[in-house]
Amino acid sequence: MNHHVDHFFVKGDPMIYAADLMIIMTTLAVIFVLTYYKKWKWLWNEWLTTVDHKKIGIMYIIAAVLMMFRGGVDALLMRAQLTVPNEDFLDPQHYNEIFTTHGTIMILFMAMPFIIGLMNVAVPLQIGARDVAFPYLNALSFWSFFTAAMLFNLSFVIGGSPDAGWTAYAPLAEPELDPGVGQNFYLLSLQISGFSTLATGINFFVTILKMRAPGMSMMKLPIFSWSILVTSAIIIFAFPILAIALALMTFDRLFGAHFFTLTGEGLPMMWANLFWLWGHPEVYIVILPAFGVFSEVISTFSKKRLFGYKAMVWSMVLIGFLSLIVWVHHFFTMGAGPDVNSFFSISTMAIAIPTGVKIFNWLGTMFRGRIQFTTPMLWSLAFIPCFTIGGITGVMLAMAAADYQYHNSYFLVAHFHFVLISGTVFGCIAGLLYWYPKMFGHMLNEKIGKWAFWLFVPGFLICFLPMFFLGLDGMTRRVYTFSNSHWTDLNVIASIGAALMGIGFMVLVYNMIWSARYGKRDKTGDPWDGRTLEWATPTPIPHYNFALIPRIKRLDEFWYVKQNNEPSVLRSLPVSKLKPIHMPNSSGRPFVMSWLFFIVGFAAVFYVYWVAALALIGVLVCMGLRSFEIDDGHYVSVEEIKRTEKNRIKEA
C-alpha cells in the first residue's frame, strides 16, 4: 500500500495549500497564546480534564460553531460554482469532495454536537440534577467526537477527502470504484463519533429516567428534557445499525471482504437499507431536540404555559416511533414493488399528523399570550412558517408515485434544507441565544442579534425557494455544473441568498465576540423570567448546580414559586439544611484515550495496521486502568457552598 504514502499530502490545488498554511498558522498561534499567557495549566485543569456537564456542553457548542463555519465555506464554494452555467471554478472531483464533506460535516459534526451541547448544558439543570448519570463517560464522548471531527477534517489536506456523497452508496464507495483513502476517513471518523453519540444517548436516557428531582414525575418533566429522552431512545435504536454498516464497509475496504462490493456476491443495495435505517431516524434525532427548544422558547416569551403539553409529549413519542419504520422512502425508485412502496408511502405521510399537531400547539401557546420579540423568540417564530413549507414538501415527497419525479432532484435538496435549516439550525441558534446568559453570564446584544436574524432568514428563503423550481425543471442534485441556460436566473438568486446567510452567520459570531466584552452582565441568573429549573440556579452556576435539590410539585415549578412568592429552596437556601455535596473527580484519561482513538483511525486509514494495533492497545490499557481505579469522587464542603451561595443563604 505504499502508493498511498505517495499521496499522503494532497497537492496541486491552491485552496489546499491555503488550508495547509492556515492549519499551521492557527496551531502556532494557539500554542503561542497559551504559552505567553501561561494558560496551559488552566486549560488542562479547567477544560481538558473536566467532567462537568456544563463545560462539556460549552465545548460541544464551540466545536459545532467551528464546524458550521467549515461546512458553510463548503456551501458557499458550491454555490459559487453553481451560480452560472458551465462554470469551471472547481473541477468535478473537487466539487464531489466538497459536497460530500459539506453534507457529512453539517449533519454529523455540526448539527449533532450542537444539539448534544445544548442537552449537556440544559438537561441536568432542568431536571434538578447535579450532573449526568455517567460524567466520566460524558467527557469521553465529547473528546472522541472531537478527535473524530479532526480526523474527518484532516482528509482535506492529508490523503484526500471522501467523494461518494454523505450517503456513501455502495458500490460507488467501495474500493473497486473509489480506490483512494478518502472513503476510509469517512468510515473511521464516523465510526468513532458514532460510538460517542451512542454513549451520549445511553447517558442521557439514564440521566433523565433516574436523576430527576424528587417529585418530578414524567408528566412534570420539562418539554426540552422530554425531547432529549425521546431522542436518546432513537439514538439507542439507530446508532448500532450505523456502527454495523460502517464496520462492514470498513472490512470491505481494509480487509477485502465482500459485503457490499460488485464482486464476490456482495449486496450493494444492502448498504442503502442499512444506511437509511440509521439515516432516517438520524434526521429526527436532530429535529426533536429543536422542537424541544422551540417549545421552551415560545412558552417563555409568550408568558404562557405550553399549550397541550400532553399532546406535545405523545406526538414526540409517536414521531420517534414512526421515524424508525419509514426508511424506504429514500429509495422508492429501487424497484421494491408497489406493495412495499405503498406501505412506506403511507407510514411516511403519517408522520405529518403528529408534526401538524405540534405546529398548531405552538400557535395555541402564543394565542392569548403576551409575545415578546427577543432574538431567541424571533428564530423560533421564523421556524413555524419555514418548517411548514419543509413539512408539506415532505408529504409531497412521501407520495411515492410523485416522488419518482422529485427524487434526487433539487426539489429534494430544497426540501431537506427547509427542514434541516429551519428546524435544526434555527433551533440550535434559538437554544444557544436562550441559554447563552446561563452559559456565559452575560447577555448577547439584541440589536446585533436582530441584524444577524434579518440577514440569515431572508437569505435562507432566497437561497432555497428557487431550488424547488429547479428540481421540477429537471436539475439533479450533486451536479458540478449545469449547461441549461433556463436555470441561470434561479441559480443566481440562490447564490445571492447563500451569500446573505454567510454574512448573517458572521454577524452572529461577531455578536458573541462583541458581547463577551460589552454585553450586559447578568447577575440574577434568570434574565428572561424563565419557567424551568435551570433559571433557578445562580449565575455563574456552581459546578454542583443545586446546593439543595428542590422538591417538585408541578410542571414549571419555578414559575409558580416566583408567581406566588412561595418559600422554596429555588429562591433561598436555609443554612441549616446544607450538607456536603458529593461530586465526581476530573480525569485526563478521556482526553488521552480519544487521541489514541484518533491514532487508531488515522493509521487504519493508511493501512498501517501495526500503529493502529499499538494505539488500540493503549486504549485498552486506559480502560483497564479505569476499571481498577478506586475513584469515589470528592465532597464539596458546606463552607464552600456557603461562600458560593452567599447571596441566597437564609439563616435559619
Add this chain to the structure above:
Amino acid sequence: MFKWKTISLSTLLLSVFMLSGCNIKVLNPQGPVAEDQFQLILWSLGFMLFIVLVVFSAFTIILVRYRDRPGHQNHDPEQEGNKWLELLWTVIPIIIIICLAVPTVRTIYALEDPPKQSKDQEPLTVRVVSSDWKWIFVYPEQGIETVNYLNIPADVPIKFRLTSAGSMSSLWIPSLGGQEYAMAGMMTQLILEADHPGTYVGKNANFNGKLFQKMKFNVHAMTREDFQAWAEKVKKNAPKLTKEQYLNILEPGVSAKKTFSSTHLSFVNHVKEPDFAVKHTEILPPH
C-alpha cells in the same frame, strides 16, 4: 421597514418563479406517465396550499393580536389546552392524509403497467445498461444497440429493463415521467411513453462519481413509421458490435453517440455478471 423589504423581495421572487413556471418540465408532461404523476402532484398541491394558507394566516393574526404592547389585553397565562381544538387539528390532517394516500397508492400500482390509453399497443422493450459515465440502449426485438441516445416511437409504451455495469445510477426523463434506479446484478423496470414526436432530455439522477453530470442523452420520439424505418436502416447499415468494442465502451469515461447493428447480449448479461465491467476494464487511478 424590514417587513416592507421582505414583502417586496418575495413579490419579486414570486414573479421570477411565475415567469419561469411556464415551461417547467415536470409540470409540462409530454406523455401519459408524466401526466399521471403531474395530476397527483396537482392534487397534492391543492391540499398543501390549503395548509399553508391556514397556518400562515393563523400565525400572522396571532402575532399581530398577541404581541406584547401597552394596553395588551386578553392574556390568559394559565390556558392549558383545549380538547376540542386539539382533536380538530388531529382529525383534519388525518383526513387530508387519507385523501392523498388513496390516489397515491392507486397511481403506484397503475405505473407498474403500460398506460391505459395505449392498452392496444404492444410495448417496446428497451434494455438499458448504465456504465460509468454513459448510457447503453439495447433494442432486443430489433437486434440493435445505441450509446448515449434513444430513439422511440411515440404513442407506444416503452418498457425499460434497467441494469448497471458498475455504480448505481437512475434513469430519468422528466418530460416523460419519473425515474428508476439501474443497479448491477439486478433488473428493474420503468414504463414511459411519449404521446407525440419530440426531443426530450434524459439523464442520470443518481450521483455516481466523477463525470456524473455528463451522463445525459437525448430522447427522440418519432412516429411509428419513422422509428421502423430508422431501426431497419440501422440494422442494415450500422457496424456490428464486437466484444473489444464493447469493452472499450465500458472503460470509465464519457462516450460519443454510437450505433450498432448487433447487441452485447450475446457476450454478456450484466444482470448475471455484476462484476463483468470491474474485471474487464481498468479501474480509475486515484485522482
